[in-house]
Amino acid sequence: MRMVFRWFGPDNDPIPLDHIRQIPGVEGVVWALHDIPVGEAWSMDKILSVKSQIEARGLHSHVVESVNVHEDIKLGRPTRDHYIANYQRTLENLGRVGVKVVCYNFMPIFDWTRTDLAKKASDGSTALFFERNLIEQMDPQEMVSKILADSTLTMPGWEPERLTNLSRLFEDYTNVTEEDLWNNLTYFLQQIIPVAEKSGIKMAIHPDDPPWSIFGLPRIITNRDNIRRLLDIVDSPNHGVTLCSGSLGADLANDVAALIREFAPRIPFAHIRNVKVYDNGDFVETSHRTSDGSVDIYGVVKAYHENGFTGYARPDHGRHIWGEQCRPGYGLYDRALGIMYIWGIWDALEHSCKEG
Numbered sequence: 001m002r003m004v005f006r007w008f009g010p011d012n013d014p015i016p017l018d019h020i021r022q023i024p025g026v027e028g029v030v031w032a033l034h035d036i037p038v039g040e041a042w043s044m045d046k047i048l049s050v051k052s053q054i055e056a057r058g059l060h061s062h063v064v065e066s067v068n069v070h071e072d073i074k075l076g077r078p079t080r081d082h083y084i085a086n087y088q089r090t091l092e093n094l095g096r097v098g099v100k101v102v103c104y105n106f107m108p109i110f111d112w113t114r115t116d117l118a119k120k121a122s123d124g125s126t127a128l129f130f131e132r133n134l135i136e137q138m139d140p141q142e143m144v145s146k147i148l149a150d151s152t153l154t155m156p157g158w159e160p161e162r163l164t165n166l167s168r169l170f171e172d173y174t175n176v177t178e179e180d181l182w183n184n185l186t187y188f189l190q191q192i193i194p195v196a197e198k199s200g201i202k203m204a205i206h207p208d209d210p211p212w213s214i215f216g217l218p219r220i221i222t223n224r225d226n227i228r229r230l231l232d233i234v235d236s237p238n239h240g241v242t243l244c245s246g247s248l249g250a251d252l253a254n255d256v257a258a259l260i261r262e263f264a265p266r267i268p269f270a271h272i273r274n275v276k277v278y279d280n281g282d283f284v285e286t287s288h289r290t291s292d293g294s295v296d297i298y299g300v301v302k303a304y305h306e307n308g309f310t311g312y313a314r315p316d317h318g319r320h321i322w323g324e325q326c327r328p329g330y331g332l333y334d335r336a337l338g339i340m341y342i343w344g345i346w347d348a349l350e351h352s353c354k355e356g
């Protein structure tokens with residue numbers, strides 16, 4: 001397991017690279033060019049500029065999250081070919097500088113969705129929270145305004161310029177079914193995976209977060225059967241999944257450790273995080289500790305260990321603790337604690353294997 005840590009780039013992340021490299025066992029950062037609008041190709045000079053800053057701090061830049069997919073590709077519009085060509089160019093450029101994994105998602109309009117970015121726990125910490133009933137009654141515009149107003153820092157997947165014309169975006173999806181989305185994903189993969197293969201890049205789709213339809217929009221990367229269907233679209237080691245324990249784990253019907261065992265050879269990238277799911281379907285992000293949430297993080301790490309996992313892993317989100325002012329879900333402290341918990345389990349498993 002190769003531990004990495006998400007970093008939002010120079011002048012965009014309050015956490016300095018020098019702090020990241022002090023977290024035990026972290027070897028690289030997960031990065032992206034956040035200032036390039038979705039759909040444009042990433043230029044070589046911008047890629048090289050971020051890469052050199054990362055490497056100057058003794059970290060590597062093997063993992064990119066995300067190269068986002070333009071809405072026209074998800075909608076299957078004629079203009080998609082132009083955006084797919086740009087995506088291919090981006091992959092070629094990333095391959096040239098030694099990027100190994102590219103994480104992306106295929107969720108219509110919204111990326112990850114929550115109703116509260118700072119739900120207070122009894123210990124005074126705050127964390128991302130999803131209230132199921134509330135979202136069912138909420139107007140999407142109301143949710144977007146609330147979420148954007150609640151964070152002073154930009155958030156991945158919540159680019160204000162992309163979400164300005166929300167009602168038009170919703171109109172565009174009016175007649176788009178899950179099957180349409182599968183067809184549009186298939187079209188995309190058939191043109192992207194051959195380029196990824198030539199560029200030495202493993203594409204790793206992120207599951208939908210949460211893994212069910214919201215606001216009536218289709219969502220398809222949600223469970224075991226759909227992951228199987230997805231991987232069968234193109235049979236290539238360069239077509240895989242970012243196995244996100246917190247996204248999939250928000251649906252208690254998903255047995256995350258079983259998914260890892262089944263799909264291990266097609267998981268180049270692991271997102272490890274815990275969520276506490278309540279009886280009414282609400283969920284809150286918790287510390288990584290198994291007993292704090294509903295996902296058996298011990299079982300998750302054990303499943304990776306049993307399968308000799310050599311891919312990249314990140315602690316994904318954390319709570320906001322010790323008064324840290326940070327991007328929602330992306331503080332230094334709780335993610336660093338999560339890493340130490342994951343390593344603790346991993347190292348104990350290693351030792352017990354050696355001791356027979």
Ligand code: DNO
Nearest residue numbers: 066103104105112156157206
């Ligand atoms: C949120 C992240 C997502 C993720 C994308 C991958 O914190 O987990 O924004 O990066 O869905 O494309």
